[in-house]
Every structure is written in structure tokens, then in C-alpha cells.
Amino acid sequence: MRVLISGASIAGPVLAYWLARYGYRPTVVERAPALRKAGGHAVDLFRPAVDIVERMGVLPAVRDRRTGTERLTMLVDGGRKRAHVDLDRVFTSDRHVEIMRDDLSEIFYDATRDDVEYLFGDSIATLEQDADGVEVTFEHAPPRRFDLVIGADGLHSNVRRLVFGEERRFSAFIGAYLAVATVPNHLDLSDHVMMAVAPGRMAACYSARSMDDARALFLFRSDHELDYHHRDVPRQKELLRAAFAGMGWEVPRLLDELDRTPAFYFDSITQLRMDTWSRGRVSLVGDAGYSPGPAVGGSTSMAVIGAYVLAGELAAAGGDHERAFRAYEREMAGYVRRAREVAMGAAKWLVPGTRFQTWASFRGTWLMGKLPKRVTGALNTVTxxxxxxxxxVPVKDYPSMSGIARSGVRPPR
Structure with a gap:
């Protein structure tokens, strides 16, 4: 079966890997002209996602590129008060890896490029389904026919828009905005993240072992959705400057770098809430179908798990996409619901809304850094x-390699 996947970031390549392994013929189309190499922002892989990465044979590469961040410093009152804590007190998982998003994407691409067709610099223009397949036209490539189409193209999914309708029908703004910019590492950070917190806003700076530069991260609350287009970068920078005007510490210097940054990301912290992620021969995976909220909901782990489950259910159903899509949604529904609930709490914890909440967050961080590790769990309920x-989240085992070997399909290297 021929499967078209839109999106070459995280979910798309993972899905392509497992589909190729099960004997499908995946093609990945990506709007960007090449694989992104800017580094992106730091993302987390938790135990089940790490297990899947290990099954793909790329865990050594992932661990090689981990950020190596070990310490957090929280600052309040313009940086005059500081609390320090080791991050192993914050993330209590014994099988957790933090890695830059674009590094992870590159590892997944390298694991699939010899066995999966990639079309960079292109995008789906139209989709027409019938009983036997999907007729697809592209912005540049000639039309082609596929058995299935999967949207793995993120929060602002093109596939979702074409098949399910406009994003506003499914998006739920949860009251905050996120921005990330690539900046010089003028604070000489490597294993250390510094985070300044004030009521309604948080600014941080961090780097990674494999990076010469750093990332400035901004989160701020808003009681209403802001007026901008998700591709209008100048307007996004204008809104960010307005939100952080007058904040102390290194914030003015970080904002000044916005004029020179080679990579900038800005978006609302928005959840997608859909009754179903599938329609006919089209389905959605990762943020395209069930974003719990960027930066607060563990969406990278969810994308890896969702892609693995979708491919596995297609294999288990023997290509019966209707049965596979139903099983995929059943397997992921509880996990998605719980992740959304966690994201709501995390957004409030990361960006305290009042001076008292800011003080309480600072005091909790200070105590976590001072008390014995065995007694700090009660202070760290959200994380x-x-x-x-x-x-x-339980992850099933799917068809073994022995069945694939009998089919004569060569699995990805």
C-alpha cells in the first residue's frame, strides 16, 4: 500500500519508519525546502517514546545529542533573588531524554532516508477520496494516487484543513503564548538553564552540549487571543516585545537579538480537540490531530507514540484502514485526554498569574534545591x-520482523 505522509518533523519520519518496516510504501512530503538544521527548541522523550526509539535502533544517536542540561536557576525581582535546583529533582523519570527538536528530526530522517521517498519543498494542494484511494495534487509535483494519506504536519495542519475544515473549529486557546529564538550564548550556558519569572510572563535562556549558540524562550499569559497570522514573523516579534516590555534581568538583551536571530518561533499554546482524527482514507497523527499544547503537554513523546501505534494498527489490521484507524484512536484516546489535563496545569505553573503565585513558585523551587531529594516530591506535583x-502509557507490541521477512520487504537500516 502506498501511504502519503505530510510533514517531516517528528511524527512523519517515525510513522514512515514503521510503515516501511511493515511492508508499506511511504512517501513523506515536506513544505520546507530541506530538513531544518536550526536546532529548534528542547523537547522531552519519556519512557515509552524512548523504548520506541530504542526499537528503531537510534537510541545511541539520540543519547549522543541530548542537551545535557542538569541545573535550573529561577530568578525573580529582576534577577535579585535566585533559587537553584538540579533538574533530576524536577524530572523524576529514570528513562527520560531531552534533545533539541531539529536534532531529533534529523536522526529520524537519517534512519529512513534510504527506504522512504521524501519530497521537500512541496505541499499537498488538493485531496480527492474515492472507494479505492486518494487522488492528490501537489503545489509543484505531478498528481499522484495513494491508498492512504496521513497528516503529520503539526498544529496548523494543511491535511486537517483540507479534510476536516478550518483550524478554529477544533482549537482551544488555553491562555498563553510561546516564543523561541536562537541567540548568542552570551551567558556561557551549557548544562544550565536560567529562568526569570514575573506575574504573567517567563523568560529563559539555555544551551546544549552540541550547540555553540543558545535559545531564548518566552512564555506569557493573555486573557484573549492575539491578532496575527502564524506566518507573519514581524508581527509576532512586535507582540513579543510588547508582552515583555519593562522586564528586567537579561530580557532586554534577548529581545534585542530578535532583529538578528536566524531562527524564530511564535505560537499560541493551543489544544486541538477533535471527535475523530480519521475520515475515510485520511488520518492525523501528533499535533495535527491532538496537540495538548506546545511546551506544556509532552507533544513530542505523544507524536512518537502516536506514529508507532498508527503504523502498528495498520499492520495488525492487514491494511484494513477503517479497522486500523478505529483501533488507533481507541489506543490513544486516554493518553491524549490525560495529557491535555496535565498541560492545563503546567501552563499555569510555568507562568504564574499573580505576585503571590510567583513567590510560591520561587519558594517551591528554592525548597526543592535545599531539601533531601526523597522529600521533594510533594513540592513538585505538576511535573x-x-x-x-x-x-x-502502555505501548503494545505489533507484528514481528519474522512476518515481514517472509513478505520479502527489506526493513530500514
Missing amino acids: SKAVRVHDT
Whole structure:
């Protein structure tokens, strides 16, 4: 079966890997002209996702590129008060890896490029389904026919728009915005993240072992959705500057770098809430179908798990996409629901709304850094709950390699 996957970031290549392994013929189309190499922002892989990465044979590469961040410093009152904590007190998982998003994407691409067709610099223009397949036209490539189409193209999914309708029908703004910019590592950070918190806003700076530069991360609350287009970068930078005007510490310097940054990301922290992720021969995976909220919901682990489950259910159903899509949604529904709940709490914890909440967050961080590790769990309820949700989701075993070997299909290297 020929499967078209839209999106070459995380879910798309993972899905392509497992589909090729099960004897399918995946093609991945990606709007960007080449694989992104800017580094992206730091993302987390928790136990089940790490297990899947290990089954793909790329865990050594992932661990090689981990950020190596070990310490957090929280600053309040313009940086005059500081609390320090080791991050192993914050993330209590014993099988957790933090890695830059674009590094992870590159590892997944390298694991699939010899066995999967990639079309960079292109996008799906139209989809027409019938009883036997999907007729697809592209912005540049000639039309082609596929048995299935999967949207793995993120929060602003093109496939979702074409098949299910406009994003606003499914999006739920949860009250905050996120921005990430590539900046010089003027604070000489490697294993250390510094985070300044004030009521309604948080600014941080961090780097990674394999990076010469750093990332500035901004989160801020808003009681309403802001007026901008998700591709209008100048407007996004204008909104970010307005949100952080007057904040102390290194924030003015980080904002000044916006004029020179080679990579910038800005988006609302929005959840997608859909009754189904499948329609006919089309389905969605990762943020395209069930984003719990960027930066707060563990969406990278969810994308890896969702892609693995979708491919596995297609294999288990012998290509019966209707049965496979139903099983995929059943397997993921509880996990998605719990991740959304955790994301709501995490957004409030990361960006305290009042001076009292800011003080309480600072005091809790200070205590976690001072008290024995065995007694700090009660101070870390939000993060501990998030880790439990992402660490304990059950992942099924799917068809073995022996059945694939009999089919004569060569698995990815």
C-alpha cells in the first residue's frame, strides 16, 4: 500500500519508519525546502517514546545529542533573588531524554532516508477520496494516487484543513503564548538553564552540549487571543516585545537579538480537540490531530507514540484502514485526554498569574534545591503528574520482523 505522509518533523519520519518496516510504501512530503538544521527548541522523550526509539535502533544517536542540561536557576525581582535546583529533582523519570527538536528530526530522517521517498519543498494542494484511494495534487509535483494519506504536519495542519475544515473549529486557546529564538550564548550556558519569572510572563535562556549558540524562550499569559497570522514573523516579534516590555534581568538583551536571530518561533499554546482524527482514507497523527499544547503537554513523546501505534494498527489490521484507524484512536484516546489535563496545569505553573503565585513558585523551587531529594516530591506535583502520564502509557507490541521477512520487504537500516 502506498501511504502519503505530510510533514517531516517528528511524527512523519517515525510513522514512515514503521510503515516501511511493515511492508508499506511511504512517501513523506515536506513544505520546507530541506530538513531544518536550526536546532529548534528542547523537547522531552519519556519512557515509552524512548523504548520506541530504542526499537528503531537510534537510541545511541539520540543519547549522543541530548542537551545535557542538569541545573535550573529561577530568578525573580529582576534577577535579585535566585533559587537553584538540579533538574533530576524536577524530572523524576529514570528513562527520560531531552534533545533539541531539529536534532531529533534529523536522526529520524537519517534512519529512513534510504527506504522512504521524501519530497521537500512541496505541499499537498488538493485531496480527492474515492472507494479505492486518494487522488492528490501537489503545489509543484505531478498528481499522484495513494491508498492512504496521513497528516503529520503539526498544529496548523494543511491535511486537517483540507479534510476536516478550518483550524478554529477544533482549537482551544488555553491562555498563553510561546516564543523561541536562537541567540548568542552570551551567558556561557551549557548544562544550565536560567529562568526569570514575573506575574504573567517567563523568560529563559539555555544551551546544549552540541550547540555553540543558545535559545531564548518566552512564555506569557493573555486573557484573549492575539491578532496575527502564524506566518507573519514581524508581527509576532512586535507582540513579543510588547508582552515583555519593562522586564528586567537579561530580557532586554534577548529581545534585542530578535532583529538578528536566524531562527524564530511564535505560537499560541493551543489544544486541538477533535471527535475523530480519521475520515475515510485520511488520518492525523501528533499535533495535527491532538496537540495538548506546545511546551506544556509532552507533544513530542505523544507524536512518537502516536506514529508507532498508527503504523502498528495498520499492520495488525492487514491494511484494513477503517479497522486500523478505529483501533488507533481507541489506543490513544486516554493518553491524549490525560495529557491535555496535565498541560492545563503546567501552563499555569510555568507562568504564574499573580505576585503571590510567583513567590510560591520561587519558594517551591528554592525548597526543592535545599531539601533531601526523597522529600521533594510533594513540592513538585505538576511535573510529577506530567512525568507519570507520559512515562506510564502502555505501548503494545505489533507484528514481528519474522512476518515481514517472509513478505520479502527489506526493513530500514
